[in-house]
Amino acid sequence: MMLNSLAGIVKTILKRLPKNDYPVLNTRLFVLIWLHLIFDKSLGSLRDLFFRLNHQGIAVDLSTFSKASKNRDYQAFNQIYVSLNSELKKRKGKREHPLYAIDSTVITLTSKLFWMSGYHQMKLVMGVDAETGSIGESHVHFGFSNDESFADLMMTTVPENGIAVEDRGFCGFENLLEMSKSGILFIVRIKNNYKLEFSEEGELVYIGSKKQVKCRVISFCDLETKTEYRFATNVDIEIMSNEEIAESYRQRWAIEILWKFLKMHLKLDRLMTKNVNGVTIQIYTILIVYLILQLMQIPQIYGNTLLNKLRYVNLILSQEGNLISLSERLFSSACM
Numbered sequence: 001m002m003l004n005s006l007a008g009i010v011k012t013i014l015k016r017l018p019k020n021d022y023p024v025l026n027t028r029l030f031v032l033i034w035l036h037l038i039f040d041k042s043l044g045s046l047r048d049l050f051f052r053l054n055h056q057g058i059a060v061d062l063s064t065f066s067k068a069s070k071n072r073d074y075q076a077f078n079q080i081y082v083s084l085n086s087e088l089k090k091r092k093g094k095r096e097h098p099l100y101a102i103d104s105t106v107i108t109l110t111s112k113l114f115w116m117s118g119y120h121q122m123k124l125v126m127g128v129d130a131e132t133g134s135i136g137e138s139h140v141h142f143g144f145s146n147d148e149s150f151a152d153l154m155m156t157t158v159p160e161n162g163i164a165v166e167d168r169g170f171c172g173f174e175n176l177l178e179m180s181k182s183g184i185l186f187i188v189r190i191k192n193n194y195k196l197e198f199s200e201e202g203e204l205v206y207i208g209s210k211k212q213v214k215c216r217v218i219s220f221c222d223l224e225t226k227t228e229y230r231f232a233t234n235v236d237i238e239i240m241s242n243e244e245i246a247e248s249y250r251q252r253w254a255i256e257i258l259w260k261f262l263k264m265h266l267k268l269d270r271l272m273t274k275n276v277n278g279v280t281i282q283i284y285t286i287l288i289v290y291l292i293l294q295l296m297q298i299p300q301i302y303g304n305t306l307l308n309k310l311r312y313v314n315l316i317l318s319q320e321g322n323l324i325s326l327s328e329r330l331f332s333s334a335c336m
Contacts, residue, residue: 177213
């Protein structure tokens, strides 16, 4: 049973991790250091982190940590991420038609070490439950690619009876056709220059000249900006009216807010390592910290937003010194 406090969640995570698998930097300590790096808003680099840890009595070298980040399998982080995400979904319960906002964000890679490997950017593609904040599938890709190339992968993020809400980057004909064939419900903004033709029934519309995709197309106009928005959907009108389709698309903004939070407060735009494996571990750690913040509860006096919770965690860290010391106290008290 996952507890609601930071201490309870961290303790539950650490119980599953080995503490004697490496002589100097075991997996439990390795994960804790990464978690502390992302949680602590005052840290801007690995050197800042290890200067503080070493002067607080944590005898681990930066070089040892860097080598581990480059060479160790990130499956331990993936397992924590999957476990926390499952717990969040379980707590929120099932709904008839959950909305899954699917989008991507790009991080520019500035290190020459990445450039020498042919990588100039990294793309994180993810699906998020617009109401609960739980995460579906997430994919990290190094190099240039458009959103449409991830469409097949992101289909697996939508649960049964869920509705995929996607922007124009995912609206290729093949994507729409594949989702229709697979029975996946979707709301996708389409380009205004797509050819549309009413079907024989008169209620649905063919999209494109080949008439392969048949669905509802709803048009709305923003009078203020004089912009027309067109949404293609296979959601039956008895389930969602035209107005509800437009409102559901507006909820896609939840993932844009998430990107902003991850970049501003959880170091998504500050990559700490200069290798693919290390960056992948950092991405997983960022998502783990986000899920911990979603799951944990704090005294009402501090507020209840994600940022309030993060500030509360930083208050605890300033009192404890670091997350490693907190975890040692938790396990030592459990043995007494």
